[in-house]
Amino acid sequence: MTSIRTIRAALRFASVLTLFCTVALAQLSRIETGTEAWLRYPALTAQAAQSYQSLPSHIVMFGDSGSLKTAEQELVRGVAQMLGETLQEDGRSSPQNAIVLGTLSQLHVMVPALHPAQELRSDGYWLKATKIHGSRSLIVAAANDRGVLYGVFALLSKMARGESLAHIDEVQQPYAPVRWVNQWDNLDGRIERGYGGPSIFFSDGKVRSDLMRAGEYARLLASIGINGCTINNVNAAPGVLEDSFIAQVGRIADVFRPWGVQLSLSVDLSSPKVMGGLETFDPLDPRVGEWWRKKVDEIYQHIPDFGGFVVKADSEGRLGPSTYGRTPADAANVIARALKPHGGVVFYRAFVYNHHLDWNDLKNDRAKAAYDNFHPLDGAFDDNVIIQIKNGPIDFQVREPASPLFAGLHRTNESIELQITQEYTGQQRHLCSLVPMWKEVLNFDMRINGNATPVKDLVAGRVFHRPVGGFVGVANVGMDADWLGSPLAMANLYGFGRLAWDPQLSAERIVEEWTRLTFGSDPLVVKTVSAMQLSSWNIYESYTGPLGAGTLTNITGNHFDPGPESSEENGWGQWHRADHVGIGMDRTVATGTGYIGQYPAEVQKLFEPLNRCPDNLLLFFHHVPYTYVLHSGKTVIQHVYDSHYDGADRARDFIAQWQTLSGHIDQERYSDILARLQYQAGEAVVWRDAICNWIYRLSGIPDAKSRVGK
Numbered sequence: 001m002t003s004i005r006t007i008r009a010a011l012r013f014a015s016v017l018t019l020f021c022t023v024a025l026a027q028l029s030r031i032e033t034g035t036e037a038w039l040r041y042p043a044l045t046a047q048a049a050q051s052y053q054s055l056p057s058h059i060v061m062f063g064d065s066g067s068l069k070t071a072e073q074e075l076v077r078g079v080a081q082m083l084g085e086t087l088q089e090d091g092r093s094s095p096q097n098a099i100v101l102g103t104l105s106q107l108h109v110m111v112p113a114l115h116p117a118q119e120l121r122s123d124g125y126w127l128k129a130t131k132i133h134g135s136r137s138l139i140v141a142a143a144n145d146r147g148v149l150y151g152v153f154a155l156l157s158k159m160a161r162g163e164s165l166a167h168i169d170e171v172q173q174p175y176a177p178v179r180w181v182n183q184w185d186n187l188d189g190r191i192e193r194g195y196g197g198p199s200i201f202f203s204d205g206k207v208r209s210d211l212m213r214a215g216e217y218a219r220l221l222a223s224i225g226i227n228g229c230t231i232n233n234v235n236a237a238p239g240v241l242e243d244s245f246i247a248q249v250g251r252i253a254d255v256f257r258p259w260g261v262q263l264s265l266s267v268d269l270s271s272p273k274v275m276g277g278l279e280t281f282d283p284l285d286p287r288v289g290e291w292w293r294k295k296v297d298e299i300y301q302h303i304p305d306f307g308g309f310v311v312k313a314d315s316e317g318r319l320g321p322s323t324y325g326r327t328p329a330d331a332a333n334v335i336a337r338a339l340k341p342h343g344g345v346v347f348y349r350a351f352v353y354n355h356h357l358d359w360n361d362l363k364n365d366r367a368k369a370a371y372d373n374f375h376p377l378d379g380a381f382d383d384n385v386i387i388q389i390k391n392g393p394i395d396f397q398v399r400e401p402a403s404p405l406f407a408g409l410h411r412t413n414e415s416i417e418l419q420i421t422q423e424y425t426g427q428q429r430h431l432c433s434l435v436p437m438w439k440e441v442l443n444f445d446m447r448i449n450g451n452a453t454p455v456k457d458l459v460a461g462r463v464f465h466r467p468v469g470g471f472v473g474v475a476n477v478g479m480d481a482d483w484l485g486s487p488l489a490m491a492n493l494y495g496f497g498r499l500a501w502d503p504q505l506s507a508e509r510i511v512e513e514w515t516r517l518t519f520g521s522d523p524l525v526v527k528t529v530s531a532m533q534l535s536s537w538n539i540y541e542s543y544t545g546p547l548g549a550g551t552l553t554n555i556t557g558n559h560f561d562p563g564p565e566s567s568e569e570n571g572w573g574q575w576h577r578a579d580h581v582g583i584g585m586d587r588t589v590a591t592g593t594g595y596i597g598q599y600p601a602e603v604q605k606l607f608e609p610l611n612r613c614p615d616n617l618l619l620f621f622h623h624v625p626y627t628y629v630l631h632s633g634k635t636v637i638q639h640v641y642d643s644h645y646d647g648a649d650r651a652r653d654f655i656a657q658w659q660t661l662s663g664h665i666d667q668e669r670y671s672d673i674l675a676r677l678q679y680q681a682g683e684a685v686v687w688r689d690a691i692c693n694w695i696y697r698l699s700g701i702p703d704a705k706s707r708v709g710k
């Protein structure tokens with residue numbers, strides 16, 4: 001026994017030591033491990049550095065909160081690394097020849113005449129180059145201290161990308177108050193759908209003793225404006241609410257706090273019973289309400305800035321209010337009332353569905369579940385409840401339409417749940433930039449009452465003037481040096497943060513920013529990497545799941561390999577209904593499941609008539625014969641063949657594109673990524689052959705170009 005414990009302790013020590021050495025070495029000799037992600041702050045060339053010659057040499061800071069101090073340290077670090085100069089933090093209060101950090105109200109005490117063009121909202125900031133009493137100053141002012149930190153990160157990002165600060169006068173405001181990530185980390189250290197190593201938070205049922213990576217993660221999150229992180233799996237272990245565990249979680253909140261990241265927890269609704277000792281978890285039982293109140297009070301004693309809870313209930317085997325014939329509103333509200341006095345919120349996930357559907361019944365449809373469950377409850381949720389809705393009605397497939405529930409809640413807060421984790425999109429082993437996909441869903445116009453009502457405005461609470469709402473990204477960073485197990489996948493984490501901050505930003509702009517920060521500004525590198533990222537979703541889609549049929553992955557297994565047959569003949573409801581004659585789910589109102597009827601009238605008109613439905617979602621909405629002719633002029637079957645061959649060819653082309661960068665980026669990341677692209681090219685052929693042969697066997701229709709079935 002003792003010897004096992006000793007060995008374990010030794011191994012743990014060794015792994016901590018290894019991590020420490022890796023990071024230290026990387027910093028000393030700049031071995032590119034990917035750990036620094038987009039916060040590399042490399043030394044600027046003499047020419048690039050010239051633009052910042054007149055950067056003030058002092059920092060003047062109003063206030064001394066944790067976030068302000070972090071902002072100051074980050075600024076000193078970034079400028080030192082990029083310009084080799086040490087900014088003076090000498091406690092001066094005169095804003096002349098200084099970079100001035102502070103809230104706008106503090107700034108006004110000193111310099112009353114300075115005003116940004118717009119009023120600053122919470123977390124918004126203003127960057128302004130100005131002259132005060134004849135000498136240059138650079139103002140980083142914000143509505144609150146966290147905004148100052150964001151302003152500093154923005155300033156450093158501009159320098160790293162070579163943008164001039166000489167005449168800067170820029171206000172940036174977040175689009176919505178909620179910009180959170182959910183990590184699906186289990187307390188034993190494994191991560192559900194984790195592809196980047198074990199948890200940075202937990203190991204062996206406890207909070208890790210070393211939380212260095214957790215702090216570094218919070219820094220990465222803050223740099224892109226993310227202000228909340230749920231640290232444990234939505235399939236929540238009730239143990240997170242044990243008194244002793246809450247105290248441990250407080251240590252994670254301590255490393256998040258300086259970065260303005262609020263910690264939150266996923267909770268199991270049955271906790272009052274399974275760990276609290278009550279005989280019930282019925283949300284309407286007063287003892288249950290009281291239990292939640294006491295538990296929440298206890299949490300706030302340890303974590304005064306605790307963010308709130310995420311709830312997955314009545315979903316995939318999780319217990320929920322249906323046990324007692326209660327509604328999601330009953331369940332959400334009882335917890336929300338406990339959190340309300342402390343300013344906390346409840347994210348109640350709309351991912352509630354029956355996974356034992358009868359697949360023989362052609363009217364059954366999992367896609368309808370979220371709307372069916374939550375639309376009738378619109379208006380029944382308390383003001384600090386947010387309904388967290390996955391972007392599409394199924395489950396993060398390579399292409400889905402926007403969930404109709406976004407348009408179905410007018411008197412309820414909502415947020416969109418996007419999956420940064422590439423669960424169904426290549427598991428971070430295939431290059432697949434999700435920013436273009438997210439742009440499509442965020443821009444999708446629901447046409448509520450015939451007006452422009454894009455999803456981004458609905459979730460931000462702008463359409464129905466909701467008090468809170470926004471963007472949640474499911475992320476799976478782990479202990480791997482490069483966080484996600486692949487340097488290129490980090491573009492998705494970066495892109496999520498940037499879109500949550502400003503969904504108006506174009507995919508091109510976001511990807512270019514990320515590329516410059518990650519690999520530098522060599523024009524060939526910027527052009528090549530950006531082009532690869534921007535085309536990658538389309539390419540992945542074309543060799544995995546075209547025409548909206550879903551990703552045809554092995555859905556009962558690893559969600560990675562091709563497995564089109566696994567979708568059918570089970571209750572999970574990810575059906576594509578392929579048979580000998582045709583393929584696709586009939587979700588029409590006229591003859592199908594009626595799912596299309598959940599959309600506002602104008603959107604229904606887009607999807608219901610077969611001849612109007614866009615090709616890329618055809619099989620999501622309609623069951624058609626393989627010989628059906630698309631808008632493109634091709635038959636469905638020929639499109640499937642062609643797109644798989646084309647997709648696999650284009651995946652192989654990534655290798656050649658990447659090889660043009662030999663010598664233009666560091667050898668470590670060059671070789672690492674090259675190997676990944678070679679693997680992807682091989683996998684794309686596996687996918688191509690699996691899907692083409694499967695559909696050929698089913699349909700018996702040969703490929704017009706004679707490639708399939710040889």
Ligand code: GCW
Nearest residue numbers: 184192193234235312351395
């Ligand atoms: O897609 C499914 C995933 C599960 C996940 C679930 C959810 C956390 O395969 O791993 O569980 O979605 O979103 O709750």
